[in-house]
Amino acid sequence: MDYQKISIQITPFQEWLRDVLNAQLAEIGFDSFVETETGFDAFIPATSYSEESLNEVLEDFSGDFSFEIQSEFIADQNWNKEWEKNYFKPLMIGGECLIRAPFHTEYPEAKYEIVIEPNMAFGTGNHETTASIIALILQNDLTGKTILDMGCGTGILGILASMKGARQITAIDIDKWSYEGTRENAALNNITNINAKQGDAGLLGNEKFDLIFANIHKNVLLNDMEAYNAVLNAGGTLIMSGFYTEDIKDIRTKAESLGMKDAGFVEKNNWVAHSFIKKD
Numbered sequence: 001m002d003y004q005k006i007s008i009q010i011t012p013f014q015e016w017l018r019d020v021l022n023a024q025l026a027e028i029g030f031d032s033f034v035e036t037e038t039g040f041d042a043f044i045p046a047t048s049y050s051e052e053s054l055n056e057v058l059e060d061f062s063g064d065f066s067f068e069i070q071s072e073f074i075a076d077q078n079w080n081k082e083w084e085k086n087y088f089k090p091l092m093i094g095g096e097c098l099i100r101a102p103f104h105t106e107y108p109e110a111k112y113e114i115v116i117e118p119n120m121a122f123g124t125g126n127h128e129t130t131a132s133i134i135a136l137i138l139q140n141d142l143t144g145k146t147i148l149d150m151g152c153g154t155g156i157l158g159i160l161a162s163m164k165g166a167r168q169i170t171a172i173d174i175d176k177w178s179y180e181g182t183r184e185n186a187a188l189n190n191i192t193n194i195n196a197k198q199g200d201a202g203l204l205g206n207e208k209f210d211l212i213f214a215n216i217h218k219n220v221l222l223n224d225m226e227a228y229n230a231v232l233n234a235g236g237t238l239i240m241s242g243f244y245t246e247d248i249k250d251i252r253t254k255a256e257s258l259g260m261k262d263a264g265f266v267e268k269n270n271w272v273a274h275s276f277i278k279k280d
């Protein structure tokens with residue numbers, strides 16, 4: 001797929017504005033964001049890009065802020081190179097989980113080493129939401145557990161769960177790149193117990209899980225939480241992420257209305273990963 005890369009510098013720079021713009025641009029089709037010192041780079045499939053829609057989003061803030069915008073067309077075959085060159089560096093989380101690409105040659109040793117082939121799927125550990133869930137997984141023994149990884153992206157969470165002893169992982173993503181990426185990344189890491197599927201909560205059936213990750217976004221979580229709850233074993237944990245601190249109340253209200261118990265949350269740069277336990 002060809003992509004359009006839009007680099008935006010914000011003056012005066014405000015982190016909260018970067019988060020707000022990322023959320024609003026996601027609504028008009030941008031699907032990946034990379035933070036820069038005074039702004040961010042945003043990526044959108046070239047066929048979905050509309051300069052007019054972008055300007056409409058920025059106009060709302062133009063009274064208080066100015067934006068310097070650069071636009072670059074990235075042909076399909078250049079994407080990996082672009083990523084490799086600029087963004088994806090070996091990353092250590094919690095002192096024991098290293099995430100790297102196959103092309104990295106220098107990296108520290110780690111107890112868990114995850115190799116991710118960068119493509120258009122989300123999930124290299126660089127985003128706060130992924131990093132927070134990885135940190136939570138590292139704190140737990142998953143031996144023998146069954147896992148559902150909703151919105152699996154690169155498959156990174158399911159791969160770590162498998163390395164931590166999970167028995168079987170179902171990984172679902174609505175996006176074809178992510179579904180294919182999860183299969184490829186599982187193979188790259190010699191993981192054989194991840195069953196990747198393309199789709200959404202509509203694919204969930206009778207199979208039950210001990211632990212569910214859903215790092216998607218607020219609206220999908222609110223909409224599909226009932227379906228996640230329905231396939232969670234009693235006493236099992238649902239970890240949701242992909243929303244902001246100010247959204248905790250809505251997420252919690254919905255979870256509690258379904259009979260789940262608040263099991264705490266972690267917060268990183270205003271991004272939240274919230275755990276809930278299904279009552280026995």
Ligand SMILES: C[S@@+](CC[C@H](N)C(=O)[O-])C[C@H]1O[C@@H](n2cnc3c(N)ncnc32)[C@H](O)[C@@H]1O
Pocket residue numbers: 121122123124125129130133150151152153154155156157172173174175178199200201215216220242
């Ligand atoms: C923020 S990424 C998370 C990727 C990875 N799990 C991680 O933690 O880094 C969200 C993923 O959810 C997928 N997604 C969006 N809506 C979905 C839905 N309704 N059901 C399943 N997956 C969805 C997107 O395609 C994307 O890959």
